[in-house]
Amino acid sequence: MIGFPSILEGIEDLNREQVEQLLHRAQELKLGSPARLPLKRKISVATSFLENSTRTKLSFEMAIKKLEGIHINFDAEKSSLKKGESLEQTLLTLFYQGIDICIVRTTETKLLEQFKDYPPIKIINGGDGTNQHPTQALLDLFTLKEYFKGELAGKKVCIVGDCTHSRVTHSLMDLLPLFGIEITLCGPKEFMPAQLPDNKLIKISDDLDETLKNCDAIYLLRIQNERHEKSFDMSTYNLQWGINVERLLSIGKTAPIFHPGPANIGIEVDSEIVNSDLWMAHKQVENSIYIRMAIIEAMITNGDTKIGARYNHISALKGLTENDESKV
Structure with missing residues (x-):
């Protein structure tokens, strides 16, 4: 290209x-x-x-x-x-x-x-x-487009989890709004970015259930403890932020559930969801x-021919080079 x-x-x-x-x-x-x-x-x-x-x-x-x-x-x-x-x-x-x-x-x-x-x-x-993580965001967009049969403008995606430390989230925030997709970030306060991109299609919510009721797709993230300064206590995460059948029943709605992997089953998502037709990770x-x-x-095929080493002439050595050549 x-x-x-x-x-x-x-x-x-x-x-x-x-x-x-x-x-x-x-x-x-x-x-x-x-x-x-x-x-x-x-x-x-x-x-x-x-x-x-x-x-x-x-x-x-x-x-x-x-x-x-x-x-x-x-x-x-x-x-x-x-x-x-x-x-x-x-x-x-x-x-x-x-x-x-x-x-x-x-x-x-x-x-x-x-x-x-x-x-x-x-x-x-x-x-x-x-x-x-640009290639992950692009494949996510491809999968969203496939799922929604090309109709992307106006769709609402709820991203749940460790958004601050997720490079995928940063790429999705740059990519999805280009196609008119709205993004809402949800999760513990310490997992939310201090500053959002200047885009009206991106927002933060601390009300997961209400956000899920209004979204067209759910995008889950794992907790990236390896990027935290101190370990995060995950003991209550599933109850507060996890996606399971009980939560979907309580809000009276289902939606396709995406995950960039690897998924920590029992924390951000339950096995019953992973083994259902809602789970888009394999797609x-x-x-x-x-x-x-x-x-x-x-x-x-991008036509770029300026790849490789930069060979610059060292002007300070010009005289030496000429002297060497004159002796040959």
Whole structure:
């Protein structure tokens, strides 16, 4: 896709037209459309996950295989990064070894921002700290669009849980309002962001039941204790904020229930819900492969030729270079 970013750090790197093209292409791929890769060789894509992952890592691997590409599992813990090499030089090494795209997950927020002006290699953010998880938000939008048969404007999504520490929530807040979807964040006060984006379609509520009565879709989050300064007491969370059959009966309404995974069953959601037709998480996993195939295609074909090392002439050495050449 001409103009598609070579560094996809967050949703703000995309415009609505690009997102719509990704959704359309993902649907085509899901229906069996062949890959659109102009290269006269197989693409090579590396994954470097510095944080644990099941869904994102494996779905990218499946996407690469479905595109008939070569997957390289780059283990940063056993690389020259441990010998003091900079991340930029490591990424440049991958580029000159023939890697087309590197998918990076890291605990460090906004790690990829430094490469946007001069990309050492094309990079897709697989989740960075508490900042962004753009590919998860895109697959969620794809699944919402599929569920609501294309009718997204005016839909209301209730996101319940640890919103402050959820990079998925931050990406969803950037993405869903582009399509007229309203977002309400619910959860313990300490899990709510201190400041919301300047968008009238996003709000916070401390009344979960009332919010559920008025929403079209429920999006659950796990408690991310690994990102908390101190451990959160989860003993009463299910009673106050968990989704179960009793709660849905009490409000007299059901809605599709999304979750980016992994779900902590018995805390944010009960097993009866997970094993019901309300549970959309498996559909999200299925759709993740096609949206990630579309993203890889779009980045490969973006027309960006300014990837790799920046070789600058050192003016202070000009005379030395000329003297050396004169002796040859």
